[in-house]
Amino acid sequence: MSALDISLTVNGEPVSERVEPRRTLVDFLREDLALTGSHVGCEHGVCGACTVRVNGEIVRGCLMLAVQCDGATVETIEGLSDSGEIADLQLAFEQRNALQCGYCTPGMLAAAQDLLKRAQEIKNVPSRDEIREHLSGNYCRCTGYHAIVDAVEAVARARVVSKP
């Protein structure tokens, strides 16, 4: 099948590329746009290392095709970093050593931010069990998750309490 033209917005910038239909979103981001912050871990939707935001919802970049993103708004770790949207979460991860090798971290941050945004909307600090449940689609081999839960819990508390 021949390549298709797609136009989308990636991290606030308009992008137009010609891609093969079989190209996954994460391969498109990494190889065509050189946005290497999104990582490839399993390529079958289990590990969550490729988690990015498409039209405001977190998705697995390995389970979505680039051609499906024609007209979409895509946000990756590079965009989330540059906009400052998750600066407090990144700082909490750094202070709590909630990452070791860092390979799962961009996806983990995107998944955590998804929970934190909802928590902020309903003004409710999620329990540790709820945090664990929400992050249960993101595989981390290094930390054992305890530190990640600590960091997310701390940010949830700070956001809900200080920004009511």
Added chain:
Amino acid sequence: MKITGDSPPVLSALDRPNSYIGRSVPRPNLQRLTQGRGLYVSDVSLPRMAHVAFVRSPHAHAKIKNISADAARKSPGVIAVVTGPELAKVMTPWVGVLTHLKGLKSAPQSPIAVDVACWQGEAVAAVVARSRAEAEDGCELVEVDYTPLPAVTDPETALDAKTPVIHSSLGDNLCFERKLDVGAVDKAFAEADAVVETTFMFGRHTGVTTEPRALVADWNAGDRRMTVYHGTQAPHMMQDLFAKHLGLASDQVRVITKDVGGSFGIKVHCYADEMATVALSKLLTRPVKFVADRIESFVTDIHARDHRVKAKIGVNKDGTITAFEIDDLTGVGPYSVYPRTSGIEANQVVSLVGGPYACANYRAQARVVFTNKNVMCQYRAVGHPLAVAVTEGLVELAAAKIGMDPLEMRRRNLIADDAYPCTSAAGLKFEKLSHHESLAHLDAMMNYAGLRAEQKNLRDKGIYRGLGFASFIEVTNPSAAFYGVGGARITSQDGATVKLDSQGAIIVHTGVTEQGQGAESVIAQVAATAFGVSIDKVRVVTGDTDNTPYGGGTWASRAAGIGGEAAWQAGKALRDNVLAVAGAMLQAKPEALDIRNGIVVDKANGTERLPLEELARVAYFRPDTLPPGFQAELMATRHYVPRAWPFAFTNGIQASYLEVDTDTGFVKLLKHWCVEDCGTIINPQLVDEQIRGGVVQGIGAALFEQCLYDERGQMLNGNMADYLVPMAAEMPDIDCGHVVSPTADSELGAKGAGEAGTAGAPACIMNAINDALRPLGAQPLTDMPFTPDKILRALGKV
């Protein structure tokens, strides 16, 4: 807020005015990683770079009759299709043996199979193309004509006369054998009040690093050098291997290791497909990239822990352990893995069983056999999870048999804290351990008595909770005794170079590598303290064989203890050199000066004399103003290797509290504790996180992880949907505690902390499950992983 703040220094012996020893300073490299700005090998792209994908054997054992690649060669984007015999012209085969493991044997292994494929997943041809996708398209078009051969898949029958021999040149399927008989074992069993005997089974599992193995090899025919960007734990070791098997001098090979997406022992071995990638780059004179996909990771990343251990313990009514005996059998795949060999894991089991206990009678046998499954080798905590599970499983079964509390049983048998130095029955030399203090700490930390009361109350309501424990010892800071003495070119020493830059900051080059464990932070903390600057004035450089001192890298929990000591000594040496310059500038005696927070001060009263920035300006740009004949030396290198002890043993104890659903067989982990003694703690937060991460890998082994093979040698669950790993929702919070017994072998006194969590956790979980189910009369579970169906079977429900 649960975020731990910076904690004050705890160690007076190393307490310099701006000491970072014992403080939880954040790692300097984390912002790069939280922003997605790391540079993993998967991210590396070079001009003219090609990608390789491998055609892999679908058979566990098969003769390769013919490979037809014409269609693949015509596939769009394909640059070359290369077979084993073709690649053999560029690269020599290797044999994974060590002379100190007497009798260990293996067969030559090639980068791509020649004539015979020996496991499902072994590469039989390489397709190099402009993109990975095109390389995989090409693989689809390669036709391989195989003659299937009988597969050896059961270790129990691998040595039987009627079982085919995998490598006829070796004569049989025995890779390695070790026997040990110490004390009077038969007498001790005969005179014991009770003897408990059982068989422990351990599921073959693997590392599942989040970033798969990856490298980019770049042979530059112009300067005749091979540069390899490699996600490895041991750059200098790989430099040596690449050079040796390509017929190059080692200075013709440069290995660069940037960010590594997890390693845990998976990335410290010689992999055939990685060697092939390097050889392909030389053959094709262009950069070639290989990134394993998850499916190939499962069938080619080393597996570990596939052991069957028959075990026996003798015990008296007063709780005294009279003897241990084990018979270990393990099937390691068709080759002993190069260069560390596949004999070490079983060797460790023999050495470590019974290790925490003062029991003089011990008999062990271990046999390592070849099979037609993926290769096995050293993965985090090598051998320890098995030895600890066998020992601690026996101890708790014996305690139950004589009706003694499991902690009391340990109190009566653990080597006394004042008995050191001493030697174990297996011959391990212990400098200073703290089993009893650790146990007391754990007892208090977890409120043992309170949990026992809660457990009893809940049992009356039909809720079955269990408490399980595991005392352990752990090999860290290895000397040359581990590999060097056996002829492997794996260095146990490590080096650090510290240099003053022109603005008064320092740059540290270290031979140890960062795998996410925090080595860069530890090295920076140590160098800043030894030299006398704040930590933001330290930059650490790792992972480049052209630019770092020759070193072993990261394995066997050595980075902090060995690399840290080298950095400590180098920092002190540079301080002396800089104070010589300061003395010349200030007309003062160098020994009366010190460096504190980046300023040269009078040692006696701390009076500030000269900022380092000014000293560096003069030394670098106005050396003409220094006294005639004085030469400033602003770079210092020191090396360190443990000499007094072959290994710095650490110790500790873990506990697990869990609940078993007796209707479904599901296990809910409620809490986990670990008290560990790793000597001097350089960064408490990093030590705790190593323990937590390690514990969870051990929990994976106990509850979820197993590479399932059928009798034909086909792996049945080689993907992340079917091979289960610990995820956040199932894992407990983990509390850590510490006892500090520094090693006197180094000034820092630090031992390793990277593997203790993994060593003890499986035993804890096993013991806790059995503790939960004991009142129901369930057969003790000793066959990991403890899946719901095994639990229901033990309960007689299915």
